[in-house]
Amino acid sequence: MGDAAMTLAPCPPMGWNSWDCFGTTVTEDEVLANARIMAERLLPSGWDTVVVDIAWYDPTARSHGYNAGALLSLDAHGRQLPAPNRFPSAADGAGFGPLAAQVHALGLKFGLHIMRGIPRLAVERNLPVLGTPYTARDIADLTRVCAWNPDNYGLNHDHPGAQAYYDGQVAQFASWGVDFIKADDMQAPYYADEIEAYARAIERSGREIVLSLSPGTHLSTEHVAHLRRHAQMWRISDDLWDRWEDVHAQFARLARWAPFQQEGGWADADMLPLGRIGIRAERGEPRDSRLTRDEQRTLLTLWAMGRSPFMLGGDLPSTDPGTLDILATPALREVLADSTANRELLREPMDGGELIVWSARSTRSDRVYAAVFWTGDEAHEAQVPLASILGTGHGTISLADLWGGASSPVRVRDGALVAAVAPHGVAWAALDPVR
Template sequence: MTGTTGVAATPPMGWNSWDCYGTTVTEDEVLANARVMAERLLPVGWDTVVVDIAWYDPTARAHGYNEGAPVVLDAYGRQLPAPGRFPSAAGGCGFGPLADAVHALGLRFGVHVMRGVPRRAVELDLPVLGTSWTARDVADPDHVCPWNPDNLGLDHDHPGAQAWYDAQVAQLAGWGVDLLKVDDMLAPYHAREIEAYARAVERSGRPIVLSLSPGTHVSTRHVEHLRANAHMWRISDDLWDRWEDVHAQLARLARWAPFQRPGGWADADMLPLGRIGLRAERGEPRDSRLTPHEQRTLLTVWTMARSPLMVGGDLPSTDPATLDLLATPAIGEVLRGSTDGAELVREPLGTGPDAGELVVWGARAAGGERRYAALVWTGEAARTCAVAVASVVGTADVGRPWGATDLWDPAGPVPLGDELVAEVPPHGVRWFALDPA
């Protein structure tokens, strides 16, 4: 599926409503974020706006899910946007008008759905479109999501299960959806569900990016199956604005980076940057608790590892410094135009309170001699760090003179000797482009 369609040839970049609005985002809030993205971030490559979970629940609230929610369904049990939150969906229009408005800004539109069939469709025993079966016939009440009550599982030994997904995705495609984030797919790993959803996307006839979540304990042994059936897949639980969350992703990204390729991307989760927690699952309204140095580290390593980038902060109320950070041209340049991103060095340095790890990432520009290097320092105080230029540019190019340009604070290039040396802040990064002098 992914290798032949040309979908997600580079890692998707965009905004997702989860970190700031949880289950409660409204149409006006989606459009407000889309307008800021189009104005400030689209030139760098941020181009997708995603409505996350429970858009069909008119009683959605912050900090949790609702048991027995009166979710809005059509006559065939397919979810419809709650019109009180999404007024343009009234009259059966679904997300079509909102998708049109997002597309008119030059952006792409995505939505979240849960694995399975809505409980309410089963309770009402609604028909599965185009078949003689009903939701009750195809439901599997023994395999349900452990953390969200909206859906029951699907019995994939019954042919109506595939028909249900085909009908659901056909409706979403008809509304103009460009990305589908399908949740409760990977923990545990639901291989038949993944294949069924991939078939439904293919049968829809629309080039939709298929994103799978969450990533709890997902293993690289699944990579061929994931590539064959999805365009991006999470590699962790939800990431929040804590250094320990970011630090843990460094090793995960190092494991997955060698497997990144066009059409299939390991996803280190959303970026908890800017104004988050407004009506979210976790925490009160706040600016990201990551320090400015930690925010640069997150963006740099995600980019060098070519993870999809989905920012979680509410863009209209996010501080200008964070918007400037997201609009840094190097992010789009490296994410979309590099190859061979890899962790090159992981070295413990110092003792006691001065201890930390030097983690070095390298990558190559796809269309030239340029190389990229990122020096990450995990310690609690700044440290001067060094890496051999040969380890970044390769031994074949060691005899040539090279210059380094700082990608976060452009100035230079500065001529290099045998080593790239930089003062790295605590939990911080120095990010460079290396070019032949």
């Protein structure tokens, strides 16, 4: 599985996910509206994946929570089906096939969220497991249940029917044209047998499908070899929302995981709560992201320098044009897709905040990227010696300001990178040798 996985996600995926704006309640029309804006405004900048998040199989889904005991939409073998009142094209057993086809026609990829295990409703009804003599009760593990979602029981992977259930579920996803699966409740605690079984089911489906694992609560780097063998993305934190403290906490996590980022396997610092969020979400009321523009640039720059996947959470049709412009910034894709040696160079506590410096190198040229972050609440005049970024004997360089000045313009002066960095802001530059 490891070698095959390397053909998928050669660079960190970029896309949109329905969670931050619609929680459990997204509809077919809303998915398509976001897909159309993505294709028109963001696809040229590398954003190409549309993901329907949790509970697409719950006809009674609501804002701010989950429904215990809901009559989920299931087929005769206990596999989830899109709720037809929310996804009309799924009627008559069509599943997500028609919706995926429309997304594909826009030049995009289609993804969905799924919970670990088997629906409790399938166990209550004792539905047969496709292609086996077993039933849902034979394979369920009633002790390995999710702590925060009531939909499923776990699976007993000592029983052959458990793998058969996942095989049948993923085969159905593949028949619908699914390109991306976000599999949840896999890593907290770390369910190695579940991860292996799900990866095996994807391999057996015969379709190339990116596997993203969640959540990332206290995820240790000791699992990295196992993760690389079986998945292309893995979360490294709990849910991230539009709060500066959430963004700030990711500096340490990405610094720890950056050395492990490689083709086909990406530590994921979670979704980007940018644009119009909270419309019918799990947390908060409808709002534009509470992150300032400088905090938004910091988030995006840190994710790019740390090579975290980009999964946007805002509703694109109602997101302000300025945010869409920021998301289309060419440097984001350039650094995310074609950089190496990404690392935190410096973290210096100072009066009023921390000065944090990251660097990376282009895989296509001698270009070096440098990001100078300031976590304080007041602007800070930062000076970072070029030798600490480029090494000694670097020669003359030219500088490109990757945020086009914004509120933290960067320049070279007296052998140093100099910037008046805005509160919670970043100065981001590309340094090119002069021939």
